[in-house]
Amino acid sequence: MNEKGNPKLSVVIPMKNEAVNIAPLFRRLFPILNALKISFEVICIDDGSTDETFSTLRQHQESHPELVILAFARNFGQHAAVMAGFEHAAGEWIITMDADLQNPPEEIPKLVAAFEAGHDLVGTYREGRQDPFFRRFASDLVNRMTRKISGVSIQDFGCMLRGYTRDIAKQLARQKDYRIFIPALATLFAKDPVEIPVSHAPRTAGESKYSFMKLLSLQLDLMTSLSLAPLRFLFFTGSIIAILGISFGLLLILLRIILGPAWAAQGIFTLFAILFILIGGQFIAFGLLGEYIGRIFKEVRGHPSYVIRETCRGNRENLLSHESHQKNGSLT
Ligand code: UDP
Ligand code: MG
Numbered sequence: 001m002n003e004k005g006n007p008k009l010s011v012v013i014p015m016k017n018e019a020v021n022i023a024p025l026f027r028r029l030f031p032i033l034n035a036l037k038i039s040f041e042v043i044c045i046d047d048g049s050t051d052e053t054f055s056t057l058r059q060h061q062e063s064h065p066e067l068v069i070l071a072f073a074r075n076f077g078q079h080a081a082v083m084a085g086f087e088h089a090a091g092e093w094i095i096t097m098d099a100d101l102q103n104p105p106e107e108i109p110k111l112v113a114a115f116e117a118g119h120d121l122v123g124t125y126r127e128g129r130q131d132p133f134f135r136r137f138a139s140d141l142v143n144r145m146t147r148k149i150s151g152v153s154i155q156d157f158g159c160m161l162r163g164y165t166r167d168i169a170k171q172l173a174r175q176k177d178y179r180i181f182i183p184a185l186a187t188l189f190a191k192d193p194v195e196i197p198v199s200h201a202p203r204t205a206g207e208s209k210y211s212f213m214k215l216l217s218l219q220l221d222l223m224t225s226l227s228l229a230p231l232r233f234l235f236f237t238g239s240i241i242a243i244l245g246i247s248f249g250l251l252l253i254l255l256r257i258i259l260g261p262a263w264a265a266q267g268i269f270t271l272f273a274i275l276f277i278l279i280g281g282q283f284i285a286f287g288l289l290g291e292y293i294g295r296i297f298k299e300v301r302g303h304p305s306y307v308i309r310e311t312c313r314g315n316r317e318n319l320l321s322h323e324s325h326q327k328n329g330s331l332t
Helices: 019-035 053-063 078-088 105-116 133-150 166-173 182-189 212-226 229-259 261-266 268-301
Strands: 009-015 040-046 067-072 093-096 121-127 162-165 193-199 304-313 325-328
Touching: 009 019, 009 078, 019 040, 019 053, 019 105, 040 053, 040 078, 053 067, 053 304, 067 078, 078 093, 078 166, 078 182, 078 304, 093 105, 093 166, 105 121, 105 162, 105 193, 121 182, 133 212, 162 166, 162 182, 166 182, 212 229, 212 268, 229 268
Parallel strands: 009 040, 009 093, 040 067, 121 193
Antiparallel strands: 067 304, 093 162, 121 162, 304 325
């Protein structure tokens, strides 16, 4: 602890229905943190779990006073949970990780070493990723697309075992937009980032919280939060479709003049095809516009990005504060 009583390292772990993983996780995590010989805290965010995650965490708090529990009032999603962790972290270095042991705690010393070497943002990429083929394929696609759209050249956006200095974490927590892509956004604030390889394990127990639909909506969030490129793409595609449509129209008129009225009757189907293309294009346009307008709507509405029901600290008094906190999604 430093003179203010703040730990050197904060480990932030979002948890949704991870009760079965808590004991195996802590059995590996705490010995590693203790061996580092630096002061630390472990902040677990219970993201509206419906299983015994909260009570299990409370039990562990008795033997691990370094444990801080933030219990969300309901499920706000992994990114909101990480943001809450950033907001509450007191450490100089902050490391985020998943609760399902897919990010081996044994890799933490590597991240700490990178901090000690002076880096302020420690990214990671997964070596020998242990996920189903579909997830790896989707993730590869997401990584490529995100690299292109955001112009941020990170190898692996999806690995949540990452390190941030307090300055960067607090800046991230202050961002208005809570549907942001933390790893990509962090690079905006970093002066000396580094990327290191870490190993990856299959999920030990419980199931993934990301269905295909959730992944898809996450990707749309990420894409629209990082840039306006999709809007521009829309404009260009729209223009091309319109030009093609006009040329087709001219061609049809020409053919009608040359080949006579008998031919034109059959051309109806061509017209239908063109119509469908145009309608399709319009629908894509509306969808994307709606997405951006939706974001503005959410922003204007200013609902909190998360609501904390309870904060439990693991010291002798155990419960420090029982009141509800709110973090507003639209801080200025
Ligand atoms: N998580 C969360 N809130 C959610 C979904 C997930 O806090 O709404 C946590 C989850 O408990 C885990 C981490 O985020 O610690 C990563 O989730 P998961 O392992 O399900 O994702 P995957 O590995 O399948 O990408
Ligand atoms: Mg996982």
